[in-house]
Amino acid sequence: MSENLIEESIISRPTYGTLAIAPGLAHYFVADASGAECVIRVAQAAPKDFMEKVHILYVPTPGESALITALYALGAKRFEHMVSIDDAVAKLGQWLSEAKMGSQLYLAGTEGLIGKGVAMAEQCGLDHTAVHCEHRGSLARRVQCVHCKTMIEDVTTQPTKCPSCDLLLLVRDHYSRRLAAFQGVCINAEDPSEQVEIKEVFK
């Protein structure tokens, strides 16, 4: 089902599985448009009363409504669609703060969504074994500029220019779960006159 787009790399670089129901008293799903089909797949394979314990947060692509309709039709106990990943993750934080023991979290979609969801779950004290992730869609990365600490969203190129300090950053595979970000380090610090070709690599 899930095609693994992520090449094997260093240990801090996260890898993700395929969503499947884990035993639990409540099930929280967060997905963006690329992950919506994972939620639908899991719901369709679930036992009859499962949806009564399901809470879904969905971040649609602007203007898209077919997937909203499809997710709504699953009949979850709660379903909300949010305008951004940040809004959805903030809402998840509220939901998890009221959640009971035995809750499970399912994250499906781009790495930005998964990373922020995982960081929120950790902050809320959810055990990491209760967090399930499936990566779908773009490989665009969220990157922290190690020099000026700016968070850069949706990075698709290697290297990438920091919009804040203007340094040309090598996007490393080194990843911080707490920051939900990859590390960006100046690629031509030793010789700033060095020209480096910028290529689109995280598609």
Place this chain on the structure above:
Amino acid sequence: MTIQFRNETFRNDFTYANSRSNIPRFPFPFPEDEYMYSTNMEPHMAMRAGSPFENAFDVDEHYVAEMQERALVLADDPGRCQALPHMETAGWDFLELVMVSKARDYPDLFTLSIDGDRWHWINKPLQINDRFTFGDRSTLPCHPMEYIGRQVQGDHAILDQRDGNLWLDAGIITAQADWSLDFDIGMNFFEWHAPVPLAHELGVFQRALKFLLSLPQGQPSRRLNWTLTVNPRLDTSPENYPKWGPDKLAVTPDNIGEKIHLRVELQTFWRLPRSNAIVFPIRTYLMAMNEVVTQPKWARRLHRVLRDLRPELVEYKGLSRYHPMLVEWLAQFDDGAPTSPGIFPD
């Protein structure tokens, strides 16, 4: 023995140097003529009077200057000192370990008086004379880890132990060999070592973690690690890479002896009594090539080690730009004679 503290800098004009008598006590990191990663742990027991292994926390002629350098780094970037909320007890443990050790090992420099939880600490070199209540954060000007971290040479990471792993949950890191506490805080042992090449495949980190998880109280361990740094610059952080990266281009055959420094980390590992955390001091020693080659054994051996260093390590340690030049320069000190085993000079 009275220590003459040097007035020196680790930035801008780089006046740092080792006095003649300090050179032979440098912790030269190569016990043999070749180098490869290993889990080279040994008990951190007192050995060899005058060496950096004599005392729990070595104090040398660079102490005061290093603490001034740390204050400059923290003023520029407070993110170099961070502790996750559950690490305060470990901070007190660390403070106790340093104060008790220093007062015992250097009674002419440090004094500690304990009356129940009322403590009185005198640090003569830094002119500190403070009374506080042990365990009560409000009686110190800052987090206990920061308070004592500003008074002890070397970076200090504090590792929480849970789920069969060690978590980098606190640290005061201002003299690092290119890693970021701000980025790595909260990572487990394997994650924060992830960028190191070869060692994972060799099982080095698996063995090291297994060893550290069962580290007993009162039985600290140590190992040496090394790299090279251009100029005696302690702050080679990734944050400031644009400041120190260009230094590498300034190395020439004429200045290589004064520019390139052997950078050695004396890493020690201590189990802490209340928190069960591990404090991991990373004490950095710097020595210019011109100073290293005053010891003929070290000059021969360093030439052989660097000449035969694996390409992956040349790259990872960031030596690529000047590695061939340095090997050629060191060759003049290597007559091919055999070297004696161990790290100490002949």
